[in-house]
Amino acid sequence: MNNLTSLPLVIGLGELLWDCFGDERRPGGAPANVAFQANQLGCQGTVVTRVGDDALGTELLEFLKQQQLSTEYVQIDETHPTGTVTVEFSDANDPQYTIHEQVAWDHLEFNDQLAALMKQAQAVCFGTLAQREADSRESIHQCLAATSSACLVVYDINLRQKYYDRDWIERSLTAAKIVKLNQDEVQVLSELLAISAEDLQAFALHLQQAYGVDAICITRGAEGCLIFADDRQYDIPGTPVEVADAVGAGDAFTAALISRRLLGWGWEQAVLFANRVGGLVASQAGAMPVLRAEFEQLSQELQKT
Numbered sequence: 001m002n003n004l005t006s007l008p009l010v011i012g013l014g015e016l017l018w019d020c021f022g023d024e025r026r027p028g029g030a031p032a033n034v035a036f037q038a039n040q041l042g043c044q045g046t047v048v049t050r051v052g053d054d055a056l057g058t059e060l061l062e063f064l065k066q067q068q069l070s071t072e073y074v075q076i077d078e079t080h081p082t083g084t085v086t087v088e089f090s091d092a093n094d095p096q097y098t099i100h101e102q103v104a105w106d107h108l109e110f111n112d113q114l115a116a117l118m119k120q121a122q123a124v125c126f127g128t129l130a131q132r133e134a135d136s137r138e139s140i141h142q143c144l145a146a147t148s149s150a151c152l153v154v155y156d157i158n159l160r161q162k163y164y165d166r167d168w169i170e171r172s173l174t175a176a177k178i179v180k181l182n183q184d185e186v187q188v189l190s191e192l193l194a195i196s197a198e199d200l201q202a203f204a205l206h207l208q209q210a211y212g213v214d215a216i217c218i219t220r221g222a223e224g225c226l227i228f229a230d231d232r233q234y235d236i237p238g239t240p241v242e243v244a245d246a247v248g249a250g251d252a253f254t255a256a257l258i259s260r261r262l263l264g265w266g267w268e269q270a271v272l273f274a275n276r277v278g279g280l281v282a283s284q285a286g287a288m289p290v291l292r293a294e295f296e297q298l299s300q301e302l303q304k305t
């Protein structure tokens with residue numbers, strides 16, 4: 001691997017795709033969004049994924065290059081096309097995703113190159129969607145098994161349509177140190193794992209104890225977030241923004257939290273920062289807006305408090 005920088009290496013492991021909004025399309029895919037944002041947040045964000053041998057795949061590779069992200073770990077699939085997602089919005093302006101099937105990122109292949117990369121990672125973020133096919137599911141868990149014991153393994157649950165299963169979720173929870181989920185996902189998980197979510201503190205404690213997770217982050221859109229870590233609870237209200245679309249807000253939150261924890265920030269400051277970063281991304285169109293200067297300014301402001 002060409003590790004040319006000493007910045008913390010943050011891997012987004014799973015889907016890189018096109019989010020399609022009517023006639024427009026923008027790069028997306030939850031783990032790729034995390035890697036992209038980590039790159040803007042002072043880390044070396046790197047995407048591990050697979051695209052098709054087609055024009056949409058070539059365009060994604062070009063996009064990564066333009067944004068100074070490595071394309072070294074983007075596999076090219078000769079038989080499956082580049083992934084696409086149709087994004088629509090509910091009456092409450094919440095994004096709804098239709099994820100198209102049998103695409104390149106369903107068929108990630110674990111190999112020695114990925115093992116070497118994972119060994120060097122300071123953090124890795126993965127989700128549930130990219131585990132819908134056995135090929136990528138097994139490769140993702142092989143990648144996680146190749147990380148060092150110091151690596152911050154983050155599971156951003158991201159449940160989409162019917163693409164989840166109790167066994168995959170439990171296996172992923174067991175592999176993770178930090179788990180991120182939104183309010184809707186709390187309800188789904190509560191039913192799937194038969195854990196009451198009436199008391200969120202008890203819900204989080206159950207996940208922490210049953211699966212050996214250090215921190216549980218529950219995001220609540222405009223209402224901010226609730227974090228359980230170090231035997232404490234951080235209840236952070238939202239900061240009002242004018243929403244362009246909330247696509248990628250959760251991934252930006254996750255990337256910001258990872259980046260500041262890796263820099264040694266305490267939970268409270270890191271969460272305050274992540275909350276604001278999520279809001280900033282919700283105020284912009286698409287999952288990967290360029291906001292490097294805004295993030296830096298916010299980081300400096302919060303560091304002074």
Ligand SMILES: Nc1ncnc2c1ncn2[C@@H]1O[C@H](COP(=O)(O)OP(=O)(O)O)[C@@H](O)[C@H]1O
Nearest residue numbers: 182219220221222224225249250275278279282
């Ligand atoms: N409308 C909004 N106003 C202010 N902050 C927001 C808004 N939407 C999202 N955020 C910020 O982004 C974070 C993640 O958003 P959320 O929608 O809960 O995640 P996800 O995209 O995973 O569903 C929230 O915790 C909040 O900090």
Ligand SMILES: O=C(O)C(=O)C[C@H](O)[C@H](O)COP(=O)(O)O
Nearest residue numbers: 028029030097247248249250251
């Ligand atoms: O990969 C997926 O699951 C997709 O549907 C593509 C989207 O780009 C992200 O999901 C946005 O994720 P949020 O940050 O939760 O808004």
